[in-house]
């Protein structure tokens with residue numbers, strides 16, 4: 321559905337070099353701290369910035385060869401974009417109909433009502449959460465096959481977030497659609513994505529199925545003596561702690577079976593990310 325191979329973009333003090341794939345029927349997450357390169361990647365995918373190198377394919381075509389019909393099959397949420405604040409949702413409808421041949425007005429209005437989005441109020445008078453919800457409802461309103469969602473849940477309260485994720489799950493039901501999503505709220509990604517890419521300083525430092533990440537990755541905690549005696553064959557990162565060492569592994573079972581003396585913790589996605597970024601690689 322979407323494939324990036326060594327896509328590069330240079331800014332002063334920042335170099336993006338990104339390879340990733342979003343498969344048909346899958347939800348793929350992109351995580352990374354502030355300034356890691358998530359929005360730059362999304363903008364490159366959407367043609368809003370021109371990469372200097374690499375290749376970018378969408379729907380099996382080079383991105384530059386997409387026609388208007390292909391583009392209408394991509395639904396987008398970007399953090400620093402939106403419609404003119406002087407418009408109301410009602411005034412937006414003819415614009416959306418003109419932009420997207422497959423715009424589903426009745427369903428869009430039904431969802432607006434469900435999400436308490438006023439249709440006669442100017443968008444500039446919307447709360448952050450209302451603007452965010454409207455962007456997502458717009459992205460799914462035109463039968464897109466691919467959604468590119470940069471922080472779609474930012475600014476939403478926990479109930480709205482849940483509701484929105486349910487809506488995206490419903491969007492995925494036909495089975496031939498895909499989503500690329502970034503979020504600061506890793507719990508959202510944990511429960512929603514099929515696979516996750518981790519980006520750091522413009523480079524992908526980890527790609528894994530979410531199930532594998534949650535089942536096979538673990539944080540190991542131990543004293544200095546235990547660390548010295550540890551079989552480190554499956555240690556991805558280590559970090560000195562006040563109590564001794566913590567390590568990140570992708571072979572939890574190995575350490576459960578072979579090192580019963582150490583603590584093996586499942587670790588949240590946030591903890592795994594932190595360890596990947598702040599921990600040191602061996603050797």
Ligand SMILES: Nc1ncnc2c1ncn2[C@@H]1O[C@H](COP(=O)(O)OP(=O)(O)OP(=O)(O)O)[C@@H](O)[C@H]1O
Pocket residue numbers: 331332333334352353354355356357358359360361
């Ligand atoms: N137009 C630009 N000109 C110069 N530098 C830029 C530009 N856009 C982004 N950058 C730089 O590129 C780097 C990556 O920024 P990007 O917005 O992709 O990060 P991000 O992962 O989306 O961060 P956040 O989570 O804070 O939104 C940052 O160092 C940023 O300053």
